[in-house]
Each structure stands twice: as C-alpha cells, then as structure tokens.
Amino acid sequence: MNVIGTVGLPGSGKGEAANVAEAAGVPVVVMGDVIREECRERGLDPAEHHGRMAGLLREEEGDDAIAERSLPRIREAAAAHDADTVLVDGLRSTVELERFREAFGDEFTLVAVRAPFELRAERLGERGRDDSDSDLKALRERDDRELDLGLGATLERADVEIDNTGSLSAFQERIRGILGVSEPVDGGGHQ
Numbered sequence: 447m448n449v450i451g452t453v454g455l456p457g458s459g460k461g462e463a464a465n466v467a468e469a470a471g472v473p474v475v476v477m478g479d480v481i482r483e484e485c486r487e488r489g490l491d492p493a494e495h496h497g498r499m500a501g502l503l504r505e506e507e508g509d510d511a512i513a514e515r516s517l518p519r520i521r522e523a524a525a526a527h528d529a530d531t532v533l534v535d536g537l538r539s540t541v542e543l544e545r546f547r548e549a550f551g552d553e554f555t556l557v558a559v560r561a562p563f564e565l566r567a568e569r570l571g572e573r574g575r576d577d578s579d580s581d582l583k584a585l586r587e588r589d590d591r592e593l594d595l596g597l598g599a600t601l602e603r604a605d606v607e608i609d610n611t612g613s614l615s616a617f618q619e620r621i622r623g624i625l626g627v628s629e630p631v632d633g634g635g636h637q
C-alpha cells in the first residue's frame with residue numbers, strides 16, 4: 447500500500463490535493479477528522495474546541511495520538527475501496543511523521559506543499575470560507591500556531607516538494623503524477 451501524506455501551511459493547497467485524490471477514486475483520510483470525531487464523542491462543538499482537543503489528545507495519548515488514531519482509518523479506507531494508494535491530509539509534526547514511517551516504512555511518502563504567505567492569503571481570501579482567512583493577521587497567527595506544533599521541521603523532511611505557485615491545473619496535474627492516476631474523464635469528481 448502507498449500512503450501519501452501532505453504537509454503545508456494554511457492555504458498551501460492540501461485540500462486541493464485531497465480533491466484531486468477523491469476525484470480519481472483515491473481514498474482520503476483527513477487527520478483533523480480524528481479531532482472532530484473526538485469532540486463529538488465528548489459532546490463538544492468541533493468548531494469551537496478543535497484546537498484544544500488536538501492538544502488534549504496529545505497530552506492524554508502522546509504526541510503522535512492523531513497519527514496513531516489515523517492508522518486504522520487509513521487501513522480501513524484502503525480495504526473499503528480496494529485501493530493501493532491512500533492520501534493522508536494534514537501532518538503537523540515530526541512525531542506524526544515518525545509514526546507513519548514506523549507503520550508504513552518505504553511505502554509512506556511525505557509531500558510538502560509550499561506557497562508564499564501573500565499568495566496563500568490571496569487564495570484563502572478568494573475561497574471565501576471564512577472572512578478571517580483574508581485577514582493577514584489571522585493567517586499569520588495560524589501560521590505561527592502550526593509552526594509551534596512542528597510543521598516547519600516536518601516540511602523540511604518531506605520526500606517530495608511541490609511549489610504551488612503556478613496554476614491550479616498545473617498543481618492538480620502534479621498531484622495526479624504523485625498519486626499515479628490520470629485525469630478523470632468527467633474532469634471532476636464532485637457530486
């Protein structure tokens with residue numbers, strides 16, 4: 447099984463990479479879903495408690511808690527889709543990277559998605575998901591939070607680098623190359 451993990455700062459293109467995978471029938475495991483699920487288990491609103499829950503899980507179960515809890519999801523996703531490639535969205539730390547390397551060995555590939563701050567800010571503003579995303583200060587704070595968790599060191603250790611400064615279609619093509627899939631005939635995959 448090939449497990450492709452992505453790492454990147456907010457707005458770098460991880461979600462787009464996941465869209466490409468989904469459109470091509472490659473199962474996607476979003477590490478943040480572990481946290482959202484745990485919030486719901488504990489009767490908390492994920493929108494409000496996501497960050498705190500991520501910290502709590504690490505305190506309670508170790509720094510690699512979210513990677514550890516993602517492992518069965520990865521195996522189940524592969525089995526359910528009879529897939530030999532799974533995309534894992536959103537590593538945050540080198541401890542998580544080490545957990546995946548231990549579990550999957552050479553079959554784990556870490557992909558760094560990079561784009562400069564201004565471009566990420568512009569793209570997040572265009573996405574319109576959240577007004578604060580267009581706020582440079584808010585993005586700077588999000589970057590700092592991620593970097594505090596160890597995202598910078600994780601980026602440094604990637605096996606593959608993607609410089610996502612070109613067109614969206616060029617980025618999508620690059621992701622398809624890494625996943626070993628071709629462009630879906632309907633050109634999309636969104637229902």
Ligand SMILES: Nc1ncnc2c1ncn2[C@@H]1O[C@H](COP(=O)(O)OP(=O)(O)OP(=O)(O)O)[C@@H](O)[C@H]1O
Nearest residue numbers: 456457458459460461462569570573612613614617
């Ligand atoms: N090469 C590109 N050209 C134009 N727009 C892009 C490109 N890459 C990504 N985008 C757009 O930029 C926005 C941010 O990308 P995306 O949602 O994939 O980031 P992310 O890394 O998942 O961010 P977050 O961590 O905040 O979820 C999206 O609207 C996406 O469609």
